Amino acid sequence: xxxLNQSPQSMFIQEGEDVSMNCTSSSIFNTWLWYKQDPGEGxxxxxxxxxxxxxxxxxxxxxxxxxxxxxxxxxxxxxIPSDVGIYFCAGQLGSNYQLIWGAGTKLIxxx
Amino acid sequence: DGGITQSPKYLFRKEGQNVTLSCxxxxxxxxxxxxxxxxxxxLRLIYYSQIVNDFxxxxxxxxxxxxxxxxxxxxxxxxxxxxxxxxxxxxxxxIDGPTGEKLFFxxxxxxxxx
Numbered sequence: 275x276x277x278l279n280q281s282p283q284s285m286f287i288q289e290g291e292d293v294s295m296n297c298t299s300s301s302i303f304n305t306w307l308w309y310k311q312d313p314g315e316g317x318x319x320x321x322x323x324x325x326x327x328x329x330x331x332x333x334x335x336x337x338x339x340x341x342x343x344x345x346x347x348x349x350x351x352x353x354i355p356s357d358v359g360i361y362f363c364a365g366q367l368g369s370n371y372q373l374i375w376g377a378g379t380k381l382i383x384x385x
Numbered sequence: 386d387g388g389i390t391q392s393p394k395y396l397f398r399k400e401g402q403n404v405t406l407s408c409x410x411x412x413x414x415x416x417x418x419x420x421x422x423x424x425x426x427x428l429r430l431i432y433y434s435q436i437v438n439d440f441x442x443x444x445x446x447x448x449x450x451x452x453x454x455x456x457x458x459x460x461x462x463x464x465x466x467x468x469x470x471x472x473x474x475x476x477x478x479x480i481d482g483p484t485g486e487k488l489f490f491x492x493x494x495x496x497x498x499x
Contacts, residue, residue, distance in 0.1 A: 278427065301414065307487075316389075316475050317428075317492025359459030372443065373488070 280376030281323050288384045293350040295317075295379040297363035305366040306346035307373070308337050312359045321348070350381075358383050391476050397499050398463065406461045408476030415428045415480070417459040418488065420459035421445060422473040428490055431474075434459055463496060471497050487498045 287293055293382045297306070297372060303380040305324055311319035320331050323339035328336055334351045346363055386399030388408045398404045410417065417433050420428040432490040434453040448467025453459055463470045473495050 280427075281424070314495075315492050316477070317488075318490070319487055322487060364428075372430055372433070373428075375429075377425060377427045 276344055278363055278365055278376040280379055281309060282379055285381040286351050286382050286384050289355060291353050292385060293353055294348045295361060296345060297376045298345040299365060302343045303365035304338050304368055307364045308348045309362045309364060311360050317362055355383055357381055387477055389478055389489055389491035391494050393494060396494055396496045400464045403464050406474055408459045408491060409423050409457055410478045411457060412478055412489060414478035416478060419461045420475045422475055423491055428464040428475060
């Protein structure tokens with residue numbers, strides 16, 4: 275089936291650092307979403323994007339819908355310990371299509 | 386508090402056994418979903434339901450079955466035909482079904498094979 279390429283696969287960060295991750299596809303999407311999953315829990319929606327070029331913030335998180343509609347980016351500023359977890363991107367080709375998920379980016383805080 | 390409840394949290398299956406995972410929601414959402422999560426992979430859709438007594442296969446429905454007799458409940462049965470059932474199973478619901486993008490997830494059930 276369809277795949278989203280999410281990178282990096284994992285990130286080792288120090289508290290206070292900024293973080294960037296992205297998702298790319300060969301297909302054009304009309305919706306991009308970013309979810310976060312804590313260990314042993316279900317994902318929680320962070321940000322939803324609906325227009326090419328759209329830039330949306332949620333606290334220290336900022337996500338962008340790529341101009342080509344084939345990619346999306348998530349940035350986290352000034353990371354804190356509770357930011358650890360797995361971040362998933364998900365895209366929707368159209369309103370009649372199910373979500374397509376990236377493989378996730380695992381965020382780990384360096385001791 | 387409204388939400389989605391999955392049970393049990395951990396489940397063990399013996400060879401040849403069918404097991405059923407429970408999913409209940411009190412969000413009054415029409416659409417419900419079952420996803421499978423394997424380490425290092427994205428979520429894969431097993432089944433989804435837009436309305437009571439109706440459900441559709443997702444990308445990996447083989448070896449699984451579901452029912453939707455009540456709006457609040459969407460149980461998933463992992464049958465003996467599913468040869469590699471070990472995974473984390475996530476139930477979700479959406480008010481914008483059946484292809485709603487804003488999914489609310491339960492806390493998951495980890496299924497392992499004995």
